[in-house]
Amino acid sequence: MIDKAKxxxxxxxxxxxxxxxxxxxxxxQNINKKVDYSxxxxxxxxxxxxxxxxxxxxIIVVKKDHSKYKTYMPIHxxxxxxxxxxxHVKVFGKMLEEPSLFFSVFISWLPMILLTGFWxxxxxxxxxxxxxxxxxxxGKSKARMLTKDEIKTTFSDVAGCDEAKEEVLELVQYLRKxxxxxxxxxxxxxxxxMIGPPGTGKTLLAKAIAGEAKVPFFTISGSDFVxxxxxxxxxxxxxxxxxxxxxxxxxxxxxEIDAVGRHRGSGLGGVHDEREQTLxxxxxxxxxxDINKGVILIAAxxxxxxxxxxxxxxxxxxRQVLVDLPDVLGxxxxxxxxxxxxxxxxxxxxxxxxxxxxxxxxxxxxxxVNEAALFAAREKKNIVSMIEFEKAKDKxxxxxxxxxxxxxxxQKETTAYHEAGHVIIGRLVPEHDPxxxxxxxxxxxxxxxxxxLPKEDNFTLSRNKIESKISTLYGGRLAEELIYGExxxxxxxxxxxxxxxGLAKNMITKWGFxxxxxxxxxxxEEDEVFIGKSSxxxxxISEHTAKIIDEEIRDIVDRNYKRARNxxxxxxxxxxxxxxxxxxxETIDSLQIDDLMSRKDVRPPxxxxxxx
Numbered sequence: 001m002i003d004k005a006k007x008x009x010x011x012x013x014x015x016x017x018x019x020x021x022x023x024x025x026x027x028x029q030n031i032n033k034k035v036d037y038s039x040x041x042x043x044x045x046x047x048x049x050x051x052x053x054x055x056x057x058x059i060i061v062v063k064k065d066h067s068k069y070k071t072y073m074p075i076h077x078x079x080x081x082x083x084x085x086x087x088h089v090k091v092f093g094k095m096l097e098e099p100s101l102f103f104s105v106f107i108s109w110l111p112m113i114l115l116t117g118f119w120x121x122x123x124x125x126x127x128x129x130x131x132x133x134x135x136x137x138x139g140k141s142k143a144r145m146l147t148k149d150e151i152k153t154t155f156s157d158v159a160g161c162d163e164a165k166e167e168v169l170e171l172v173q174y175l176r177k178x179x180x181x182x183x184x185x186x187x188x189x190x191x192x193x194m195i196g197p198p199g200t201g202k203t204l205l206a207k208a209i210a211g212e213a214k215v216p217f218f219t220i221s222g223s224d225f226v227x228x229x230x231x232x233x234x235x236x237x238x239x240x241x242x243x244x245x246x247x248x249x250x251x252x253x254x255x256e257i258d259a260v261g262r263h264r265g266s267g268l269g270g271v272h273d274e275r276e277q278t279l280x281x282x283x284x285x286x287x288x289x290d291i292n293k294g295v296i297l298i299a300a301x302x303x304x305x306x307x308x309x310x311x312x313x314x315x316x317x318x319r320q321v322l323v324d325l326p327d328v329l330g331x332x333x334x335x336x337x338x339x340x341x342x343x344x345x346x347x348x349x350x351x352x353x354x355x356x357x358x359x360x361x362x363x364x365x366x367x368x369v370n371e372a373a374l375f376a377a378r379e380k381k382n383i384v385s386m387i388e389f390e391k392a393k394d395k396x397x398x399x400x401x402x403x404x405x406x407x408x409x410x411q412k413e414t415t416a417y418h419e420a421g422h423v424i425i426g427r428l429v430p431e432h433d434p435x436x437x438x439x440x441x442x443x444x445x446x447x448x449x450x451x452x453l454p455k456e457d458n459f460t461l462s463r464n465k466i467e468s469k470i471s472t473l474y475g476g477r478l479a480e481e482l483i484y485g486e487x488x489x490x491x492x493x494x495x496x497x498x499x500x501x502g503l504a505k506n507m508i509t510k511w512g513f514x515x516x517x518x519x520x521x522x523x524x525e526e527d528e529v530f531i532g533k534s535s536x537x538x539x540x541i542s543e544h545t546a547k548i549i550d551e552e553i554r555d556i557v558d559r560n561y562k563r564a565r566n567x568x569x570x571x572x573x574x575x576x577x578x579x580x581x582x583x584x585x586e587t588i589d590s591l592q593i594d595d596l597m598s599r600k601d602v603r604p605p606x607x608x609x610x611x612x
Contacts, residue, residue, distance in 0.1 A: 399444020
């Protein structure tokens, strides 16, 4: 309809232009030759002129040889007519042409036609912005409806969140057979709030619920409710719930609900009237649900701490489902789901990839598989092997490989000693994660990287494990110090020092690993100001306690620094051999590291993958 309106408007404008041009050219004879008035009078007296068409001061002259020209009287000449008659020139008068009735009407109505066309176009634009529904009002819902035939996502497409799937499974059963629950007096939750970090699959799980239940699915973002006009959001909420009831049983999914559901009256500068009115209307609509209507509201957020308490109470969002980052088994399942879409080599071990990606969300793993496919495509391969998966993982974790960066031999050697120090300490301290690989190829902002591959996900950390991490972090700096001396230590350990200091500080202030201070909390939680918390924080730690904290942190760091130094001194021969291997191969894997730690000859690289 919008394209049709545009075509009509363009046709009207073009018609007006063509008619104007036609009228202009049709009303004038196309005579290009012009002659001065004195020449015209001379030719009249010499009897060379046969006809004269007089139109005010314009005269079109036809000579006896049938040639034509145009002339103009400089002033009105009352004697001209007598001269022409005496010389037997036929004189014709020409009346000024008036525009036709149609043309006059068209010109007078043109502004109204243009205004009507623009109004029609503007109204159609508003209509298209409201989901294509027959309305021109801002207050209508922007929720997009997917029919049950359009949703192809099922629980088989969702992996890594088995507990969350079990939580929402009864929603599917209720939507399929509501009478099964109603005859026993059971009430299905009116609202389900999915909580979890970004990329964990909250939206995907909501679509899978609708796909399994075979019901319509309304989807909208929290930011779509709030506009600059007060009351528009509340009107859209009313319209969304009213419209969804016509398609019950169905699911309404609100993504990023924290955009509209934030704590009321929060912040430093008062309230946001439009957002709060929208939230109030949503609370009223959720309370007004009829349990037999079969409309279930599902919302997702990664900031549950900012939501208004009234939104979370029973009767509104009755159930909160945690969709957390997947564990190693969950990551393995997610990788298998995404690997079904690409040709994968038999040497690809998804469990090895899962072990090497702790903290990855489902979206991160999807990106990893896609990057691996792109690497294979660049190499013009027909299948994706473990080499491409390793490259993709390195790119995501360490950053893009900086092939254009040229390092001097001294910089390569220094970086090799630095990474070798990390590897040796990591292999010899207790309870440390196994070393996966070390490289001196620059990635991102780092000149070299040492990667560790946990055997399993770590949900808690022991004191021994934390102190082993601190020792390993200082291994790189210590290797430079032992080889080149204190005055030649580089700034490459800046991030290592930051991480080690943070771990030592948390051991004392958060985790209670201090005999002098005991298991007490000595750090304040950082609350956001806009949640309604105070912006004026007064430290509850005395100067004496702060001094003890600093001393305890320094004691932990010194203890592990000394331990790392002793380990490197005892294994100086391995440090030199590992440096040589890194300079030669640039990247060494776990099998090559095993050879070096056993003081054996280093085997060639194993093409970037390992077996369990």
